[in-house]
Structures are given as structure tokens and as C-alpha cells.
Amino acid sequence: MSEATKNEPPGLVPDEGQDDAAVYSKDYWDNVFEQVGRRPLVKFAIALLALLYATAVFAPLIANDRPYRIEAIDYKEYGDFNRNQLSFARGVLELVETTPEAFTAALAEDNKDRTYEDALRDEVAAFENSANGLRVYLPDDAEAPLGSIGNKLEAAVDAALAGDRAGALRVAGEAAKEAQEARDAFRVSKDSDGGLQLEAKTSWPVLESTTAIEIFFMWLWVLVLTWPLWNSIWNRIALKRDRERIRKARRKKLGLVLGSSAIVALFWAVLVGGQTAFHGAEYKTRITNGDIDLASASFAPITMGMSESHSSERFRPPTWIKNSALTDMGHYKFGPRVPEADQFGLLPPGQKVEVLHSEPDVNDASRFLLGTDNIGRDLFVRILYGGRISLMVGIVSTVLLVLIGVVMGALAGYFGGIVDILISRLIEIFQSIPAFFIILTAVAIIPEDKMPPIFAIVVVIALVRWTGVARLVRAEFLRLKDQEFVIAAQALGLSNRRVIFRHVLPNALGPVLVAAAFSIAAGILTESAVSFLGFGVKVPIPSWGSLLSEARGVAEYWWLQIFPGLLIFVTVFSYNIVGEGVRDALDPRRKV
Amino acid sequence: MFQYILRRLLLMIPTLVGVSFVMFMLLKLAPGSVESMKFAATASEGGSGDTGDVEAMVEKFRKKYLLDQPNWKQYLHYVGPFNLGPDGHEMWGGTGKDPWNGLLAMDLGNKFLDPSVRVIDELKERLWVTVPIALLSVILSYLLALPIGIYSGVRQGHPLEVTSTVMLFLLYAIPTFWGGLMLQMIFGKTGLDLLPVLGLHDKNADQMGGFAYFIDLLKHLILPILVYSYGSLAYLSRQMRVGVVDTITQDYIRTARAKGLSEKVVVLKHVLRNSMIPIITLLASILPILIGGSIIVEVVFDIPGMGRYAYEGLTYREMNVVMATTLFSAFMTIVGILLSDIMYAVVDPRIRYE
Numbered sequence: 035m036s037e038a039t040k041n042e043p044p045g046l047v048p049d050e051g052q053d054d055a056a057v058y059s060k061d062y063w064d065n066v067f068e069q070v071g072r073r074p075l076v077k078f079a080i081a082l083l084a085l086l087y088a089t090a091v092f093a094p095l096i097a098n099d100r101p102y103r104i105e106a107i108d109y110k111e112y113g114d115f116n117r118n119q120l121s122f123a124r125g126v127l128e129l130v131e132t133t134p135e136a137f138t139a140a141l142a143e144d145n146k147d148r149t150y151e152d153a154l155r156d157e158v159a160a161f162e163n164s165a166n167g168l169r170v171y172l173p174d175d176a177e178a179p180l181g182s183i184g185n186k187l188e189a190a191v192d193a194a195l196a197g198d199r200a201g202a203l204r205v206a207g208e209a210a211k212e213a214q215e216a217r218d219a220f221r222v223s224k225d226s227d228g229g230l231q232l233e234a235k236t237s238w239p240v241l242e243s244t245t246a247i248e249i250f251f252m253w254l255w256v257l258v259l260t261w262p263l264w265n266s267i268w269n270r271i272a273l274k275r276d277r278e279r280i281r282k283a284r285r286k287k288l289g290l291v292l293g294s295s296a297i298v299a300l301f302w303a304v305l306v307g308g309q310t311a312f313h314g315a316e317y318k319t320r321i322t323n324g325d326i327d328l329a330s331a332s333f334a335p336i337t338m339g340m341s342e343s344h345s346s347e348r349f350r351p352p353t354w355i356k357n358s359a360l361t362d363m364g365h366y367k368f369g370p371r372v373p374e375a376d377q378f379g380l381l382p383p384g385q386k387v388e389v390l391h392s393e394p395d396v397n398d399a400s401r402f403l404l405g406t407d408n409i410g411r412d413l414f415v416r417i418l419y420g421g422r423i424s425l426m427v428g429i430v431s432t433v434l435l436v437l438i439g440v441v442m443g444a445l446a447g448y449f450g451g452i453v454d455i456l457i458s459r460l461i462e463i464f465q466s467i468p469a470f471f472i473i474l475t476a477v478a479i480i481p482e483d484k485m486p487p488i489f490a491i492v493v494v495i496a497l498v499r500w501t502g503v504a505r506l507v508r509a510e511f512l513r514l515k516d517q518e519f520v521i522a523a524q525a526l527g528l529s530n531r532r533v534i535f536r537h538v539l540p541n542a543l544g545p546v547l548v549a550a551a552f553s554i555a556a557g558i559l560t561e562s563a564v565s566f567l568g569f570g571v572k573v574p575i576p577s578w579g580s581l582l583s584e585a586r587g588v589a590e591y592w593w594l595q596i597f598p599g600l601l602i603f604v605t606v607f608s609y610n611i612v613g614e615g616v617r618d619a620l621d622p623r624r625k626v
Numbered sequence: 627m628f629q630y631i632l633r634r635l636l637l638m639i640p641t642l643v644g645v646s647f648v649m650f651m652l653l654k655l656a657p658g659s660v661e662s663m664k665f666a667a668t669a670s671e672g673g674s675g676d677t678g679d680v681e682a683m684v685e686k687f688r689k690k691y692l693l694d695q696p697n698w699k700q701y702l703h704y705v706g707p708f709n710l711g712p713d714g715h716e717m718w719g720g721t722g723k724d725p726w727n728g729l730l731a732m733d734l735g736n737k738f739l740d741p742s743v744r745v746i747d748e749l750k751e752r753l754w755v756t757v758p759i760a761l762l763s764v765i766l767s768y769l770l771a772l773p774i775g776i777y778s779g780v781r782q783g784h785p786l787e788v789t790s791t792v793m794l795f796l797l798y799a800i801p802t803f804w805g806g807l808m809l810q811m812i813f814g815k816t817g818l819d820l821l822p823v824l825g826l827h828d829k830n831a832d833q834m835g836g837f838a839y840f841i842d843l844l845k846h847l848i849l850p851i852l853v854y855s856y857g858s859l860a861y862l863s864r865q866m867r868v869g870v871v872d873t874i875t876q877d878y879i880r881t882a883r884a885k886g887l888s889e890k891v892v893v894l895k896h897v898l899r900n901s902m903i904p905i906i907t908l909l910a911s912i913l914p915i916l917i918g919g920s921i922i923v924e925v926v927f928d929i930p931g932m933g934r935y936a937y938e939g940l941t942y943r944e945m946n947v948v949m950a951t952t953l954f955s956a957f958m959t960i961v962g963i964l965l966s967d968i969m970y971a972v973v974d975p976r977i978r979y980e
Contacts (some may be wrong), residue, residue, distance in 0.1 A: 067944070316696075408639055452765070463641060463645075465959075465963075466641050466645070466956060466959050466960045466963065467645055467648070467950065467956060467959070468914050468917065468918055468955040468956055468959050469918070470919075470921070471918055471921075471951070471952050471955050471956075472648075472649075472652075472920035472952070474921065474936075474940065475649070475652065475653070475940060475948060475952065476652060478940040478941075479652065479653060479940075479943070553798075559801055560802060562803075563801065563802070563803060563922055566803045566922070567921065567922070567925060567937065570942070582803065582804060583805065586807070586926075589807070589810055589811045589814060589815075589816040590816050592811060592816070595804075595807050595808070595811060596811075599801065599804030599807065599808070602801050602804065603799055603800055603804065604800065606798065606799040606801070607795075607799035610795070610798065610799055611795075621968070
């Protein structure tokens with residue numbers, strides 16, 4: 035990577051502070067950024083990683099079997115609401131018929147605290163919920179009975195609680211009767227013409243199922259990916275390319291990126307949280323079957339779901355390959371899996387491929403970009419979602435182990451003496467434990483219900499592998515603690531905590547950055563190895579390692595083995611490049 | 627020197643005991659007991675009625691292996707040297723029939739699911755498979771890494787050097803299990819159909835003559851050894867390159883060149899010895915990596931070695947097997963560290979141990 039920079043004429047190297055260089059001194063991080071920026075391969079690796087993380091973060095928007103937006107009448111959901119409103123109205127009547135004493139006596143042993151009033155109110159609330167569901171579909175002039183039933187139920191509940199049982203019974207009875215009539219009046223099936231005309235409902239299924247945490251990362255990643263743009267605008271216009279001010283603004287920028295993501299996520303949780311999309315999730319099947327009367331819908335670029343199986347397309351090669359072409363009967367046309375006729379010249383019965391709404395056609399090149407697995411799930415989509423697990427494990431475990439390592443190393447290096455001896459012995463013991471064995475054992479035996487395997491992997495990796503970082507930090511602290519600026523800070527009477535974290539640590543972070551890049555790669559490798567052996571992530575959430583684990587023993591279906599491994603390889607390779615690049619950038623002697 | 631080695635060897639004992647304690651407690655804290663696994667089959671076979679019988683058997687089993695005792699006592703029993711069980715030493719209230727037991731008495735216990743099998747016997751058998759393969763791989767990767775590293779350190783910037791450096795960097799990022807799968811795909815029945823991809827012998831190996839048997843074994847070993855060594859090869863040759871680059875800029879190399887020595891002598895005599903220090907110290911980390919890697923390689927290639935033994939132990943919750951394999955690999959790690967310290971002193975005369 036240094037070859038390229040050596041041959042480059044100096045004028046071509048972009049350097050935003052070139053004309054100011056004589057005026058403003060560069061600090062440590064200015065130099066690091068500049069050195070890293072001079073290495074095209076490192077920049078490429080960083081861009082590749084940013085892209086990989088982007089696909090993981092935005093996976094639900096890239097591939098989803100739910101539509102982004104759908105305007106449709108869901109007859110099944112409508113029918114359920116219609117049935118439910120009647121049964122809840124009857125529920126109120128039944129409750130009114132029993133006395134509060136009888137109600138309390140009939141309660142189950144583990145539910146003794148429930149009061150008669152709560153039961154009544156819950157039942158009415160459930161009715162209102164169903165009624166609201168119906169109102170979405172019903173034309174405005176047909177909604178009147180629902181309001182009347184609701185009012186009567188409220189009145190019945192109030193009367194029952196006031197002790198007027200006869201009145202309550204009469205009103206509740208009327209409400210139940212009206213609910214019965216409404217049920218019959220509202221009954222609509224898709225095929226019946228005339229009568230009641232339902233209105234289409236608009237909903238946003240993908241967004242409604244997106245959690246606040248996902249939104250946090252999506253917003254964060256939008257800011258990260260557009261960073262070169264807004265950063266240069268900010269630096270030029272607001273900070274007037276003043277190096278001193280740019281340096282001071284770094285913290286502000288970081289705070290803005292994280293803070294705005296948190297605020298967006300918070301808003302999301304408040305505004306969208308708790309909304310429900312259409313009943314059920316199998317939109318495509320139900321649209322195809324006609325259970326949903328579609329007015330309009332917009333789907334994700336890839337309309338295959340993560341765990342959506344296509345039973346007639348098991349082990350199908352990537353569809354842009356010739357051997358993947360299928361006949362109308364579902365037989366392969368070319369390649370080793372072409373069916374042979376028996377002695378009577380008859381072909382084995384094929385399984386006709388069912389193409390659901392919004393899916394690419396059977397032989398469309400983009401139907402299954404990377405083929406399908408043993409139950410016909412789209413491998414591309416599974417790799418996309420699997421990346422969320424694999425990439426997350428690397429980052430989170432590294433953050434944890436760097437935290438442990440920095441604290442331990444700083445304590446040992448700064449205080450020395452007995453603290454140093456204790457921590458150094460601890461490091462030695464940890465280093466003689468075979469890391470992979472321990473991680474594998476711990477993950478294999480920690481019960482899933484106590485701790486999800488993925489969480490266990492992250493924690494165990496951090497607990498076993500912190501020693502490397504601790505040793506680096508300790509060495510840096512030993513080097514720095516007698517230098518003038520530290521002694522000056524101590525002489526000013528600053529607390530030990532402040533000296534360690536604000537004065538020494540920032541100068542000791544370089545080697546930690548390098549170690550962190552490598553340990554992210556190692557974490558990803560470890561997780562995939564553990565999952566490959568079958569002890570890690572369990573179905574249905576895939577990780578790249580567990581996808582490979584499923585592909586063991588089916589070498590003839592090469593796509594299942596090649597692609598997940600390729601992704602692991604590319605990620606690990608990129609992190610190694612970044613680690614090497616940062617190391618070279620930090621160490622001017624190694625520019626060979 | 628001798629004293630130093632002796633002291634280090636003695637220091638290994640407390641470390642191993644520490645590792646055994648951590649592992650033992652880890653295994654003990656996990657649910658999913660071995661007795662439920664052992665008697666699940668019996669209980670379902672028994673069908674109707676005999677549940678009382680099974681319960682009695684479980685009780686007897688728990689008593690025999692002290693599973694009904696507190697954890698610390700079980701651990702003491704495991705470490706030994708006294709047998710704390712019903713047949714154990716009189717001092718601990720046993721019958722005295724079988725007084726010695728445990729790790730310190732070089733006894734790693736028996737398998738729970740098959741009590742007639744001693745774990746140490748099986749481990750020895752498995753090691754006869756794993757250790758030769760691992761050693762062969764270490765030797766192979768060192769033998770290849772030395773010339774590659776020297777070449778690329780001496781000929782910096784040469785197109786061939788750049789290619790080989792990039793190739794090795796790529797190799798280094800390939801996960802072992804994926805590399806194994808790819809080699810199986812390429813060389814197995816699905817690809818070129820050149821090499822066997824599973825096991826150590828053909829099915830009809832028993833009928834082969836000595837030479838044919840050897841050739842068959844060799845063919846089975848090619849892919850596993852390849853997978854074992856490519857990662858360490860890439861790592862070692864990179865480190866060797868770094869060592870050579872660091873050495874070649876030293877003053878004494880310039881002196882050697884200035885006094886008219888041939889390039890061959892300069893490289894082989896002056897550069898080589900001084901640049902070997904980093905990769906010799908790496909022996910400490912290569913050995914445990916190979917032992918840890920044996921799990922993956924042996925599972926992928928279906929080789930009945932120690933790694934597969936550990937894997938089976940974890941799958942069936944055979945506690946003694948897991949303990950034995952972990953302790954062995956901890957032992958190997960410590961031996962690796964010791965070996966590299968000793969080699970360090972041999973290569974670099976400036977280092978002396980007191």
C-alpha cells in the first residue's frame with residue numbers, strides 16, 4: 035500500500051490544511067488521519083466495511099416480504115374484527131349476568147387479584163379495539179351501529195358497577211343484540227357484489243415493524259455514510275478551515291451524530307411504537323390467494339423474507355446461472371439435476387413453482403440472487419440478515435474487551451507496584467488458557483434460556499481476550515507516566531482519574547486502535563467458527579457461520595458453501611487491511 | 627539455564643490447577659446434567675411402570691460419581707490425589723479399595739456414558755492422530771515461511787514479492803473451516819475428484835499392503851495438513867518479512883556488505899539468524915492455535931483426533947472428556963511459551979536467564 039503513495043507526486047495528495055500548515059501545528063490525530071488518508075487500499079477497505087455495515091443496518095429495507103406501503107382491504111382481518119366485536123359485546127353481557135361475588139369465586143388460583151370492574155372495562159376496551167379496526171374499512175355512513183353499541187356497553191358497565199343489575203342486564207342485552215345485527219349487516223366477502231362497499235386501508239408494514247434500535251442505527255449510518263459531505267461543508271463554511279477550530283469541533287460532531295440518532299430513535303419509539311400492521315405477516319401469499327384485495331402496494335427491492343420458504347425450489351442454484359432454469363413443470367432444463375425419463379419414457383412428476391405477488395418470475399435472473407437452501411429460503415436475504423449478527427459480534431465484543439483491557443492496563447501501568455504485579459500475573463494466567471477452547475466450552479454449556487448464545491459469545495470473547503489490549507496499554511502507560519506533561523498535570527493537583535483518562539490515555543490510544551481492528555476480525559472469525567461447529571447462533575436467526583454450518587455435507591450445492599464464507603473472508607480481510615494501515619500510519623519507522 | 631527450566635516447569639502446576647478449577651466450575655454451573663442424558667434412553671426404553679427403577683439407578687450413579695456432593699468436594703475429588711468416593715481412601719471415609727484418584731495421580735476419570743472407558747486411554751489414542759498432524763504442519767509452515775519471508779524481505783518491491791505478499795495476506799484472512807470446505811469441494815467428488823476428503827483411511831484399508839496403506843494415509847492427510855498450515859504459514863512469513871526488513875537496515879549489515887561479502891553470505895549468515903527472533907517467539911502462539919484449530923479441522927475432515935474428541939465431549943456433555951482436552955491444550959500452550967523462551971536464549975546470545 036505504501037508503493038502507491040511513494041510514486042504519487044506530492045501535489046496530487048489532497049491535504050486540506052496545506053496552505054495553513056506553517057501556521058497551525060498538527061496534533062497526533064491530525065497526523066493519523068492524514069497518514070491513513072494517504073493509503074488508497076486502506077480507504078477502500080474502510081469504504082467497503084462502511085458499505086457492509088450499511089447493508090446490515092438497512093437489511094429490512096433492502097429485502098423484506100412485507101410491503102413498504104400497502105393500500106388494501108384485508109378480508110380476513112376485517113372478518114376477525116367483525117366476529118370479535120360480537121364476542122366482546124357478548125362477553126360484557128355474560129359478565130353482567132354473573133354477580134361480582136360469583137365472578138370472584140370463579141377466578142383461577144393464580145389470578146386472584148383481578149377485580150370485577152377490571153374485567154368489565156377490559157372487555158369494553160377490547161370491543162372498542164375491534165370496532166376501531168372495523169371503522170377503518172367501513173364507509174362512514176355505515177359506522178353508526180358501532181357507536182351505539184359502544185355507548186350501550188359503557189352504560190351497562192356503569193349501571194352494573196352502580197349496583198343496578200336489572201338496568202345493566204337490559205342495556206347489555208340490547209347491545210349484544212345490536213352487535214349480532216351489526217355482524218350480519220357487516221358480513222362481506224370478497225366475491226359478493228353490491229351491498230356494503232369497504233374502504234381500503236393504508237399501512238406501512240415495514241416501518242411499523244422497525245424497532246427504535248434499528249432506527250437509531252439507520253440514522254447513525256446515514257450520517258456516517260454522508261460524513262465526507264457534511265464534514266467538509268461544516269469545516270469550510272462554519273469553521274472557515276481553521277485547524278484549531280476543526281480540532282475543537284471533533285467532539286461536537288461526534289456528540290451531534292450520536293445525540294441526533296438517539297433523539298430520532300426516541301421519537302420513533304414514542305410515535306410509532308405499539309402500532310400494528312396488517313394482521314399476520316404472509317402478505318405475498320395472501321395477496322396472491324386473494325385474501326387481501328389490493329389497491330396499491332410498494333415492495334422492497336428484494337421481496338423475499340428471511341425465513342420465507344419456497345417448498346418447490348429447494349437447493350435451487352443462483353437464478354442467473356444456466357443450470358437454474360426450470361420448465362413450467364418445475365423440472366431443471368440443464369445441468370446435473372435434469373430428471374431422467376423412466377423405462378416407459380415418463381418423467382417424474384415435477385412440482386410447479388408458485389410465483390407469489392411481487393416476486394420475480396420463475397426464471398428471472400434476479401429471483402434468487404445467490405440460490406436457495408434446503409427448504410427454499412433465499413440465501414442472499416439470509417446472508418444479508420446474517421451479517422447483522424456476524425458484524426455486530428465483532429464490534430460489541432471488541433468494545434467490551436477494549437474497555438476491560440484499557441482499565442486493567444491503565445491501572446497496572448500508572449500505579450505500578452503491587453497493582454501491577456497482580457494484574458500482570460492475571461494477564462499471564464489468562465494468556466495460558468487456550469482461548470478458543472474456553473469460548474467454545476462456555477458457549478456450548480451456557481443454557482439458551484439463561485443467556486442467548488449470541489450474547490454469550492460476545493461476553494466470553496471479551497472476558498478471555500482482553501489481555502492483549504491490557505498489555506499494550508500498560509506498556510504505553512509505563513512509557514508515558516514519567517514524561518513532563520504527566521508530571522505537570524500531577525503537579526497541578528489533578529485527580530488520578532483525570533490524569534489517567536484526560537492526559538495519559540489519549541496519547542496511549544494509537545496501539546489500542548490497531549489492536550481493536552484486529553480483534554474485531556478475530557471476533558468475527560471466532561463467532562463464525564463457534565456457529566459453524568453448531569454451538570452458536572441457533573435457527574431461525576442466521577449468522578454467516580451458522581449458514582456455513584447448515585451447508586456442511588452438501589458440497590454439490592456449492593453456492594451454500596461459497597457465499598457466506600466469502601463474506602466472512604471479505605470482512606476479515608478489510609479489517610486486517612485497516613489494522614495494518616493504521617499501524618503503519620502510527621509508526622513512521624515502518625514506512626518501508 | 628537448567629534451573630530456569632526446572633522452575634518454569636514447576637510453575638506450570640499451579641497454572642494448570644487454576645485452569646482446571648475455572649473449567650470445572652464452569653462445567654458444574656451449567657445445567658443439562660450427564661445423568662439425565664445417560665438415563666433418558668433407559669427411561670424411554672423401560673416404557674411403562676419402571677420409573678422407580680430408573681430413579682434408583684440415577685441415585686446410585688450420582689452417588690458413585692459424587693454428583694450429589696457439593697461442588698468443592700467434587701473438585702477435590704477430580705484433582706486428587708485422594709479418592710473421595712465410596713471406594714476411596716479410608717481417610718475420607720471410603721472402603722480403601724481404590725484410594726488414589728484424580729489429576730495429580732495422572733487419572734482423568736472415566737466416561738460417564740461408558741464407565742468402562744478411561745478418558746486418559748482414549749486421549750492418548752486420539753493424540754497419536756492429532757500430534758503428528760499438528761507437528762507436520764508446524765514444520766511445513768516454518769520450512770515454507772522462512773524462505774518466503776527472507777525473499778520478500780530482501781527483494782522489497784519486486785513484482786514477484788508484491789504478488790506473494792498480497793497472496794499471503796489474502797490467505798491469512800480465509801477462515802479455516804471455510805478453507806477446508808472449499809478444498810473439499812475442489813478436490814472431492816464434486817470437483818476434480820482427486821483426493822479423499824473424509825477420514826484417515828479408505829474403507830478397504832485393512833486389506834492393503836504396507837506401501838499401499840501408507841500412500842492411502844498420505845492422500846488422506848494432504849488436505850487436512852494444507853488447512854492446518856496455510857494460516858500459520860501466512861502469519862509466520864509476514865513476521866519473518868518484518869524481521870528481515872528490520873535487520874537489513876542495521877549498521878552491521880552495511881558493514882558486512884562494505885567489507886565485500888557476497889550477498890548470499892550476507893543474507894544467510896548475517897540477516898537470517900538475527901531476523902529469526904520474532905518468528906521463534908511465535909512458536910508459543912502457533913502451538914495452541916494448532917491445538918485449538920484441530921477441533922475445526924478434525925470436524926470438517928472427520929478425523930478421529932483430539933479436536934474431534936473435544937467436540938464429541940461437548941456435544942454429549944462428557945465432563946471428564948472436556949476437562950481432559952482443555953487441560954491438555956492449556957498444557958500445550960504453557961509448553962509453547964516455555965519452548966519459545968528457551969529458543970529465544972539460544973538464538974539471541976544477549977539474552978541470559980538466571
